[in-house]
Amino acid sequence: MSKLYTFLKYFFITFWTVFVVAPFLWAVSTSFKDFQSVNSKVTYIPWLDFEPTLEGWRVLIKSPAKGGVDIVEPYFNSIFVTCTASLISIVLGTLAAYALSRFTFKAGFVRNNDITFFFISQRIMPPIVLSIPFFIFLSTIGLLDSLLGLVVVYIVLLMPIAVWIMVDFFNRVPKELDETALIDGCNPYQAFYKVVLPNSIPGLIVAGMFCIIFGWIDFFFAFILTFTEVQLLPVKVVALNSSITPWWSLSASALISVAPLIIVAFIVERYLSKGNLSGALK
Amino acid sequence: MNLIGDKISYKPDEQFHLNDVSFNFKKGNLYTLLGRTLSGKTTLLKTIAGLLNPDQGSISFEEKDFIKIPVWERNVAMVYQQFINYPHLNVYENITFPLEQRKLSPEQVKKDVDEALKTVGLVGFENRKIQELSGGQQQRVALARSLAKKAKILLLDEPLVNLDYKLREQLREEFKRIFSEGLSQDTILIYSTTDPQEVMELNGEVIVLDEGKVLQKGPAKEIFENPSNLKVAEISNDPPMNVLKGSKNSKNLNFENISLEITNHFKNLEDKDYNFGIRASEIKLDENGEEFEIELAEISGSETLLHLKRGNSKIIALIEEVMNFKIHEKVKINFNVNKFYAFGEDEKLVSSPYGGING
Numbered sequence: 001m002s003k004l005y006t007f008l009k010y011f012f013i014t015f016w017t018v019f020v021v022a023p024f025l026w027a028v029s030t031s032f033k034d035f036q037s038v039n040s041k042v043t044y045i046p047w048l049d050f051e052p053t054l055e056g057w058r059v060l061i062k063s064p065a066k067g068g069v070d071i072v073e074p075y076f077n078s079i080f081v082t083c084t085a086s087l088i089s090i091v092l093g094t095l096a097a098y099a100l101s102r103f104t105f106k107a108g109f110v111r112n113n114d115i116t117f118f119f120i121s122q123r124i125m126p127p128i129v130l131s132i133p134f135f136i137f138l139s140t141i142g143l144l145d146s147l148l149g150l151v152v153v154y155i156v157l158l159m160p161i162a163v164w165i166m167v168d169f170f171n172r173v174p175k176e177l178d179e180t181a182l183i184d185g186c187n188p189y190q191a192f193y194k195v196v197l198p199n200s201i202p203g204l205i206v207a208g209m210f211c212i213i214f215g216w217i218d219f220f221f222a223f224i225l226t227f228t229e230v231q232l233l234p235v236k237v238v239a240l241n242s243s244i245t246p247w248w249s250l251s252a253s254a255l256i257s258v259a260p261l262i263i264v265a266f267i268v269e270r271y272l273s274k275g276n277l278s279g280a281l282k
Numbered sequence: 283m284n285l286i287g288d289k290i291s292y293k294p295d296e297q298f299h300l301n302d303v304s305f306n307f308k309k310g311n312l313y314t315l316l317g318r319t320l321s322g323k324t325t326l327l328k329t330i331a332g333l334l335n336p337d338q339g340s341i342s343f344e345e346k347d348f349i350k351i352p353v354w355e356r357n358v359a360m361v362y363q364q365f366i367n368y369p370h371l372n373v374y375e376n377i378t379f380p381l382e383q384r385k386l387s388p389e390q391v392k393k394d395v396d397e398a399l400k401t402v403g404l405v406g407f408e409n410r411k412i413q414e415l416s417g418g419q420q421q422r423v424a425l426a427r428s429l430a431k432k433a434k435i436l437l438l439d440e441p442l443v444n445l446d447y448k449l450r451e452q453l454r455e456e457f458k459r460i461f462s463e464g465l466s467q468d469t470i471l472i473y474s475t476t477d478p479q480e481v482m483e484l485n486g487e488v489i490v491l492d493e494g495k496v497l498q499k500g501p502a503k504e505i506f507e508n509p510s511n512l513k514v515a516e517i518s519n520d521p522p523m524n525v526l527k528g529s530k531n532s533k534n535l536n537f538e539n540i541s542l543e544i545t546n547h548f549k550n551l552e553d554k555d556y557n558f559g560i561r562a563s564e565i566k567l568d569e570n571g572e573e574f575e576i577e578l579a580e581i582s583g584s585e586t587l588l589h590l591k592r593g594n595s596k597i598i599a600l601i602e603e604v605m606n607f608k609i610h611e612k613v614k615i616n617f618n619v620n621k622f623y624a625f626g627e628d629e630k631l632v633s634s635p636y637g638g639i640n641g
Contacts, residue, residue: 174364174366176362176364176366177366177368179328179331179333179353179360180360180362180366180367180368181368182332182333182353182354183331183333183353183354183356183358183359183360183380184354184359184379184380184383184427184431185354185355185380185383185384186354186383187352187354190354190383195368195370198370199368199369199370
């Protein structure tokens with residue numbers, strides 16, 4: 001019985017792993033192929049089955065005039081927008097979260113939890129609800145089809161994540177720690193940056209990584225709010241057409257798009273698997 | 283030049299956390315706040331530190347209105363019952379933290395920190411991380427930080443409550459030494475605790491708090507000998523003082539069909555109904571005594587606590603040896619008649635064996 005259970009367990013794990021990893025391996029091997037190896041027979045192992053070539057990758061950095069797709073500019077656009085928006089979201093979100101965790105706000109029936117929920121509710125709405133308001137808003141202030149406009153919109157998307165994670169984190173940092181800092185001669189600002197912040201680094205890293213992930217993978221707003229001037233990576237990659245751009249270049253572009261996420265996922269996983277976000281304290 | 287609190291009240295919700303509390307703390311003295319959990323001890327300490335602002339009343343220190351001074355300028359030190367240290371700093375940096383905030387010279391900082399480390403017995407631990415220390419050591423670091431600061435007001439909020447028994451005993455002994463060596467004559471030390479034994483050992487001025495109200499103030503000995511009412515008698519004794527409803531007539535005091543011949547200190551007591559109080563330690567096993575039923579027997583260390591019942595009265599007796607009892611067994615006990623207290627029906631002290639009020 002238990003042998004059968006073990007067998008089934010490993011069978012499903014193996015099956016699932018293959019299911020998840022196979023497309024990825026397929027993309028990796030395809031990206032190093034040329035026309036001949038793709039169109040001949042089924043091959044997977046480089047050097048043995050086919051001769052690997054970097055042609056697929058070269059196409060990505062060539063300008064369209066030379067038959068390439070030039071993914072470099074959208075790539076750096078995406079990095080700029082994601083990082084800037086994440087950074088601002090973390091800074092503002094952390095300050096907001098600290099205030100929500102430590103001070104009591106009262107305005108009519110509104111309490112701290114309601115404010116926290118207000119932030120999170122921005123993510124509960126389907127994005128399409130926000131698309132028209134954002135479009136009108138950006139066109140009114142003249143930031144449509146610009147990097148700055150995208151940064152503004154992404155802050156709206158990412159800050160709730162930062163607030164959500166950091167409120168939870170700060171709630172687990174004992175209030176007595178701040179109080180001790182105050183008693184030891186810090187004013188409230190010093191208490192925050194000399195004592196609370198240094199003990200919140202794990203939380204900041206996790207919040208930052210989540211912001212980067214959600215910023216990087218957004219396609220919808222990048223698609224709606226940009227036209228010709230500015231292009232972000234997801235939009236560019238989706239726009240690639242297999243009848244013009246060869247399969248091996250499509251594979252390469254897909255891989256290079258997910259590369260940052262894989263790096264981020266490894267970092268987050270290390271912090272999450274330590275078991276506690278509040279690892280700094282007891 | 284004293285720390286004076288005048289009619290302080292704090293009521294953040296339905297209940298009073300502090301209710302009309304007044305005090306006058308003099309420099310160079312040790313004050314203990316005694317009260318059960320949620321009696322307002324921590325609230326009072328936080329109010330003195332400036333972390334809470336009272337709704338009513340005033341606090342002044344050195345003739346200045348203390349309430350107008352923000353926490354970080356008050357020159358107060360506080361040790362919490364949870365071992366609060368800065369987890370991102372090592373032991374040495376933890377202790378220097380408040381000194382650096384005050385921008386003292388490096389030589390002065392070094393001298394003060396070394397002195398504090400020596401007082402709490404943590405020399406050699408300077409570079410350890412806080413997380414690597416045991417609970418007792420962490421609390422020593424917190425104590426060293428508050429000592430090194432040389433604050434004029436030192437607040438200790440149940441500093442021993444989260445430590446294990448052995449360590450608590452040990453630190454309690456050391457506290458007496460630390461308080462006599464490590465503090466200047468300028469310091470006001472305020473120590474809060476739920477443990478009457480600590481209060482007696484520290485032997486300072488005691489303030490008994492309950493539900494935010496001051497029940498009694500006075501030297502430890504006075505609180506022990508003449509608790510002003512039943513509540514104080516309960517709070518200031520561990521196990522709490524036994525209360526027996528009964529009456530007194532010309533020769534005897536009577537409760538639960540037991541009649542005991544009165545001794546001198548009750549001679550002048552009016553004949554009527556009283557709440558009689560007797561400490562658990564004044565009850566002995568005695569073949570010729572009165573019969574009680576055992577409800578529970580707890581062995582703690584070298585003593586046995588017997589929870590006894592007779593009629594409607596439940597009492598606790600402290601037997602100074604380890605014995606095995608069966609539950610629902612009958613035992614015979616004897617009361618030390620000389621040590622009975624009498625509290626009126628309004629629960630106020632009427633007569634005490636140490637000559638309180640009517641003695």
